[in-house]
Amino acid sequence: MAQAEIGLIGLGVMGSNLALNIAEKGNKVAVFNRTVARTHEFYREAGALRDNIVPCDTIEEFVAAIRPPRPIIIMIKAGDPVDQQMQQLRPYLEKNDILIDAGNANFRDTMRRFDALKDTGLTFIGMGVSGGEEGARHGPSIMVGGTEGSWKRVEKVLTSIAAQYNGEPCVAWLGENGAGHFVKTIHNGIEYADMQMIAEIYGILRDGLKMSAGEIGEVFADWNKGRLNSYLIEITAKVLQAADPISGKPIVDVILDQAGQKGTGKWSVIEAQNLGVPATAIEAAVAARGISSMKGEREAAEKVLGLPPVAPLSVSDRAAFIKDLELALLAAKIGAYAQGFAVMAAASKEYKWNLPMPTIARIWRAGCIIRSQFLDEITTAFTKNPDAVNLIVTPAFAAMLKETDAALRRVVSTAVLGGLPVPALASALGYFDSYRRGRGTANLIQAQRDFFGAHGFDRIDGADSHHGPWGSGLGTGA
Numbered sequence: 001m002a003q004a005e006i007g008l009i010g011l012g013v014m015g016s017n018l019a020l021n022i023a024e025k026g027n028k029v030a031v032f033n034r035t036v037a038r039t040h041e042f043y044r045e046a047g048a049l050r051d052n053i054v055p056c057d058t059i060e061e062f063v064a065a066i067r068p069p070r071p072i073i074i075m076i077k078a079g080d081p082v083d084q085q086m087q088q089l090r091p092y093l094e095k096n097d098i099l100i101d102a103g104n105a106n107f108r109d110t111m112r113r114f115d116a117l118k119d120t121g122l123t124f125i126g127m128g129v130s131g132g133e134e135g136a137r138h139g140p141s142i143m144v145g146g147t148e149g150s151w152k153r154v155e156k157v158l159t160s161i162a163a164q165y166n167g168e169p170c171v172a173w174l175g176e177n178g179a180g181h182f183v184k185t186i187h188n189g190i191e192y193a194d195m196q197m198i199a200e201i202y203g204i205l206r207d208g209l210k211m212s213a214g215e216i217g218e219v220f221a222d223w224n225k226g227r228l229n230s231y232l233i234e235i236t237a238k239v240l241q242a243a244d245p246i247s248g249k250p251i252v253d254v255i256l257d258q259a260g261q262k263g264t265g266k267w268s269v270i271e272a273q274n275l276g277v278p279a280t281a282i283e284a285a286v287a288a289r290g291i292s293s294m295k296g297e298r299e300a301a302e303k304v305l306g307l308p309p310v311a312p313l314s315v316s317d318r319a320a321f322i323k324d325l326e327l328a329l330l331a332a333k334i335g336a337y338a339q340g341f342a343v344m345a346a347a348s349k350e351y352k353w354n355l356p357m358p359t360i361a362r363i364w365r366a367g368c369i370i371r372s373q374f375l376d377e378i379t380t381a382f383t384k385n386p387d388a389v390n391l392i393v394t395p396a397f398a399a400m401l402k403e404t405d406a407a408l409r410r411v412v413s414t415a416v417l418g419g420l421p422v423p424a425l426a427s428a429l430g431y432f433d434s435y436r437r438g439r440g441t442a443n444l445i446q447a448q449r450d451f452f453g454a455h456g457f458d459r460i461d462g463a464d465s466h467h468g469p470w471g472s473g474l475g476t477g478a
C-alpha cells in the first residue's frame with residue numbers, strides 16, 4: 001500500500017473531522033489514537049474515505065506508514081499530553097520530520113517545544129485551528145507559527161483543507177515559533193467577549209423586556225441579516241429556537257447558567273496584562289464566566305441581598321430600543337476586536353513576530369467561530385491603514401463608532417438602572433470613553449503616588465520639578 005503523505009494523532013472531535021477533511025481533499029492520511037478502539041470505530045465510520053485513511057494501532061506502525069519527511073499533526077488534549085505524545089514519537093522520527101501541534105496550546109509551551117526541537121533536525125509547528133467540529137470537517141481557519149521553511153512544506157495540504165472566503169484560503173503563516181498559537185489564543189479571547197456581549201443582550205431582552213426564548217431568537221435571526229451577520233449571531237438564533245425533547249421547553253431555559261472554560265480566554269487576559277495592553281472586554285467576559293460558575297454563591301447572595309429594587313425596564317418605544325441593542329452590540333464588538341488586535345500588535349513587537357494584521361483578519365473571515373462580515377471590514381481597514389495604532393482610529397471604524405456609541409451608552413445606562421448586569425458592554429464603553437479623552441484623570445493618581453511613595457511625576461509644562469509640595473495648601477490664586 002502507498003505510504004501516507006501526512007499523519008494525524010488524536011481522533012477526538014477535532015482530530016477525527018480534520019482527518020476526514022484531509023482524506024476528502026485527496027491526501028492519504030495515517031491516523032493513530034491513544035485508545036485503539038476509537039481508531040477502529042473511526043475507520044469503520046469513514047465510509048468511502050477509507051481508501052485515503054491508514055488506521056494504525058501503534059506509534060511504530062503509524063510512523064512507518066508515513067512517507068518521510070513526515071508531517072505529523074497532533075490534535076489531542078492541550079498541555080502535558082502533547083509533551084507525552086511527542087516523547088512517545090521521538091524514538092521513531094527521522095531528520096526533517098515535522099511535528100505540528102494543532103490543539104489549543106499555550107503559546108509559551110509552543111515556544112518551549114519549538115526551542116527544544118530546534119537543533120535536533122526535527123521541526124515544530126504550533127498551529128491554531130478554529131471552527132469546531134464543522135470547521136474541522138469542511139474547512140477551518142488555520143493560524144500557522146513556525147519557520148517559514150517548515151510552512152512551505154505543509155502549505156499545500158493545509159491550503160487544501162482550510163475554509164475559503166471568496167476563493168481565498170483561510171490559512172496563513174503568521175510568524176516564527178509561538179505566533180500561530182498566540183493568534184489563536186487572542187481569537188478565543190475575542191470569541192469570549194463576543195459571546196458574553198451576546199449573552200448580556202439576551203439578558204436585557206429576557207429579564208428587561210420579558211421576551212421568550214423564541215421571540216429573542218427571532219430578534220437575533222433578524223440581526224443576522226444585517227451588519228451583525230456572523231456565525232455566533234446565527235447560532236444564537238438557532239440555539240434560542242431549539243426545543244428540549246425532555247420538557248418541551250426552549251432548551252436554553254433548561255440549561256444551567258454556569259459557563260465552562262478551558263483556558264484560552266484566561267491566557268488572553270494574562271498576556272494582555274503582561275504586555276500592558278487593556279483588553280477590558282475580554283477581561284470582563286472571562287470574569288463573567290468565573291462569576292457564572294459560582295452558582296451556589298450567587299443563589300445565596302440573592303437570598304441575602306435580593307435583586308436591585310428597581311422599576312421594570314423603562315422603555316417607551318420597544319422597537320427603537322431593540323434597534324439600539326443591535327447598534328450597541330456592534331459598538332461593543334468594535335471595542336473587543338480593537339483590544340484583541342492591540343494585544344496582538346504589542347505581542348508582535350515583544351516577540352519579534354511581525355504579525356500581519358490584515359492577514360489575520362483575512363483568515364478569520366471564514367471557517368472560525370468568530371467568522372463574520374465584520375472581519376472583512378477589519379481586513380479592509382488594516383489593509384488601508386497598516387500603521388494604525390488602534391482599529392478604532394481607522395477612518396471606517398471611527399465613523400462606525402461615532403454612529404453607534406450613543407446607542408451603547410443608552411443601552412448600558414438603561415441596563416444599569418434596571419439592575420441588569422452588562423459588564424462586557426459597559427467595559428467596551430468605558431474603554432472608548434477613556435481612549436478618546438486626551439486629558440484623563442491619571443494626574444491625580446500620579447499626585448497620590450508621589451504623596452505616599454515619592455514616586456515623582458512629569459509636568460505638562462515639562463519643567464524640571466517632579467515632586468509635589470504636599471501639605472502646602474493651594475494659597476490664594478487657585
Ligand SMILES: NC(=O)C1=CN([C@@H]2O[C@H](COP(=O)(O)OP(=O)(O)OC[C@H]3O[C@@H](n4cnc5c(N)ncnc54)[C@H](OP(=O)(O)O)[C@@H]3O)[C@@H](O)[C@H]2O)C=CC1
Nearest residue numbers: 010011012013014015034035075076077078081103104132
Ligand atoms: N472542540 C473544539 O471546538 C476545538 C478544540 N480545539 C483543541 O483541539 C484539541 C483537541 O480537542 P477535541 O478534539 O475537542 O478533544 P476531545 O476531548 O474530543 O479529544 C481529545 C483527544 O485527545 C486524546 N488524548 C487525551 N489525553 C491524551 C494523552 N495523554 N495522550 C494522548 N492522547 C490523549 C484523546 O484520546 P483518547 O481517545 O485516548 O482519550 C482524544 O483523541 C484540544 O487542544 C482543544 O483545545 C481547538 C479548536 C476547537
Ligand SMILES: O=C(CO)[C@H](O)[C@H](O)COP(=O)(O)O
Nearest residue numbers: 130131260261262263264369
Ligand atoms: O477553540 C475553540 C473554539 O475556537 C474551542 O471550542 C474552545 O474549547 C473554546 O474555548 P472554551 O472551551 O474555553 O469556551
